[in-house]
Amino acid sequence: MSKDRPAPGDRIKPKKSALVQFTSTTLMLEVFLVLFATLAVWGLRDSEFGRGPLRLESGPVIWTLGGVLAVVLLVLSRAQGSQAGRAAGTVAQVPVLAMGLLVPMMFLVGGVFVVLWFYALRLGARVDRERAEYDAAHPETAPNTP
Template identity: 65%
Template sequence: MSKDDRPRPGDPIKPKKPAKVQLASATLQLEAFVVLFAAFALYGLRDSAYERGPFVIASATALWIIAGVLFVTLLVLARTVSRPGGYLAGSVAQVPVLAMGLLLPMMFVVAGIFVVMWVVALRLGGRIDRERAEYDAAHPETAPRVDS
């Protein structure tokens, strides 16, 4: 970074996107791809008697429709997590991902890790945002502001 690229006193500072939104969105995006990869595994195991859970989706078409809907839902929720009810919807979306363990038992472990990541994203993101707000209140000269 050259000396000319640095902000000078009085330059408008663009507000940062909230950490809670960034962490929650990233978690949902990663989770969407885990669902996609689990669908590939289920598709590959569809004619095998091994490594399947107590439930079996007999039709490959049904498998891809279910996985596709969950994939798209998670991606949409990742974009809308900052809107009212977004965090609640993201929390509810953890249930069908965890339920994929009934089809592929290893998904209980993987989805469980993502549930923990979701909780950490909400708690840690909220904490980071609170600490940023406290710092900005204590240092108004460096606080982000938008000048029209």
């Protein structure tokens, strides 16, 4: 038997959802983005250069706000298996973009990640839909459901 086709009786593992993988990965990348942006805000706290309209001078406040947002994004990255988790991930894009009030460059970088988020939602749903259509058309290679 050829290696690209399963033998009769082989258990074919279900594929992981592309939607979950794409959105989870985007949120994990945003965790690093927030940590580096927090570091930039902390480093620029005594400088007028590169500062946004919102001024935070206290190091502990800066790290607390950045750390809380990073932890929220981390938790949401693990909750992408549900519609509520994806809705919460969409809402979490607002504070990521709002970090531009602290460091104006975050409007650009955060905006790129917001676009990536919506692209991950759209592309992930399309990949999952096309996988389901393929599995329906080719039941011999479709994953076994327990």
